[in-house]
Amino acid sequence: MSKKKRRPEGEETSYWLSYSDMMAALLLIFILIISFTLMQSKSQYESKQEELEQQKQIIKEQEQLLNEQQKELDRIAGIRSDLVEALRDEFSDSNLNIKIDEKTGAITFDASVLFDVDESDLKTEGKDFIKEFLPRYCSVLLSDDYREYVSEIIIEGHTDTDGSYLYNLELSQQRAFSVARYCLTESNGIISQSEVEMLRSVLTANGKSYSNPIYKEDGTVDLDASRRVEILFRLQDEEMIDEMMDILKDK
Numbered sequence: 001m002s003k004k005k006r007r008p009e010g011e012e013t014s015y016w017l018s019y020s021d022m023m024a025a026l027l028l029i030f031i032l033i034i035s036f037t038l039m040q041s042k043s044q045y046e047s048k049q050e051e052l053e054q055q056k057q058i059i060k061e062q063e064q065l066l067n068e069q070q071k072e073l074d075r076i077a078g079i080r081s082d083l084v085e086a087l088r089d090e091f092s093d094s095n096l097n098i099k100i101d102e103k104t105g106a107i108t109f110d111a112s113v114l115f116d117v118d119e120s121d122l123k124t125e126g127k128d129f130i131k132e133f134l135p136r137y138c139s140v141l142l143s144d145d146y147r148e149y150v151s152e153i154i155i156e157g158h159t160d161t162d163g164s165y166l167y168n169l170e171l172s173q174q175r176a177f178s179v180a181r182y183c184l185t186e187s188n189g190i191i192s193q194s195e196v197e198m199l200r201s202v203l204t205a206n207g208k209s210y211s212n213p214i215y216k217e218d219g220t221v222d223l224d225a226s227r228r229v230e231i232l233f234r235l236q237d238e239e240m241i242d243e244m245m246d247i248l249k250d251k
Contacts, residue, residue, distance in 0.1 A: 083149075084104075086140045087100055088100055090139065090140050096129065097110060107137070107232070109133075111175065113126055113129050114178075120175045131188075131190050135191055137231070138198075150236070151235060152203075152234040153202050153203050153231065154206060154232050156205075156207075157172030157208060158208050158213075158228045159171055159208075159227055160226040160227050161213055168210050172208055173207025174207070175207070184200055
C-alpha cells in the first residue's frame with residue numbers, strides 16, 4: 001500500500017496567496033467597471049439634464065417670440081381696422097360708385113367710369129371721378145393719424161378674360177399708370193403740393209391683366225365686374241409679418 005504524498009506547506013500557502021491575489025484583482029476590476037459605469041451614467045444624466053434645460057430655454061424663447069409676434073399682429077390688425085372704419089366714414093355720404101373691402105380696406109371702382117373700352121386714356125368722367133375721390137382718400141391715408149403707418153399705396157389695373165394675357169397685361173398697366181399720373185400731376189390741383197409729395201413717396205401702379213377675375217354665382221367670369229381699378233394700401237412691417245406667418249404655417 002503506497003503512502004499519499006503531502007504537498008509542502010510553503011507550496012500550499014503560495015497557492016492560496018496567488019488565488020487571493022487573483023480574486024482581489026478581479027474585485028478591483030469589478031469595482032472599476034462599476035465606478036466607470038456610474039460615472040458614465042452620471043455624465044449621461046447631467047448631459048440629458050443640460051439638454052432639457054436648453055430645450056426649456058428654447059421653448060421659453062419661442063413662446064416669448066410668439067407673444068411678441070402676436071402683439072405685433074394685433075397692433076397691425078388694429079391699425080388696419082381703424083383705417084377701414086375711417087374710410088367707410090369718409091365715403092359714407094359719397095355718391096361715388098365704389099366698394100370698400102371690409103377686411104383689407106381695398107377700394108374698387110368700375111373701369112368703365114374711367115376708361116372707354118380697350119382704352120387707357122382717362123375720360124373726362126374719369127378725371128371728375130378722381131377729383132372727387134382722391135382728396136377724400138388722402139385725407140384719411142395721409143392724415144396725421146395714419147401717415148406714419150402707411151408704407152405703400154397701390155393702384156392696380158384689372159381686365160376681363162377676353163383677349164391674350166399679355167395684351168391685357170399691357171392694357172391694365174397703362175390704365176393703372178394713367179390713374180397714378182393724373183393723381184400725381186400738381187397742375188391738376190386735386191390735392192395740395194405737400195400731399196402730392198407724400199403720395200409720391202408711397203404710390204405704385206401695377207397691371208394685373210386677368211390674373212384675378214371676378215366670378216358670378218354660377219362660376220362663370222363676370223366680365224363687367226372684372227374690368228376694374230383697385231386702390232389698396234400696405235402698412236409698415238406688414239411684409240415682414242406676412243413672411244413670419246408663412247414661416248409659422250410651415251412649422
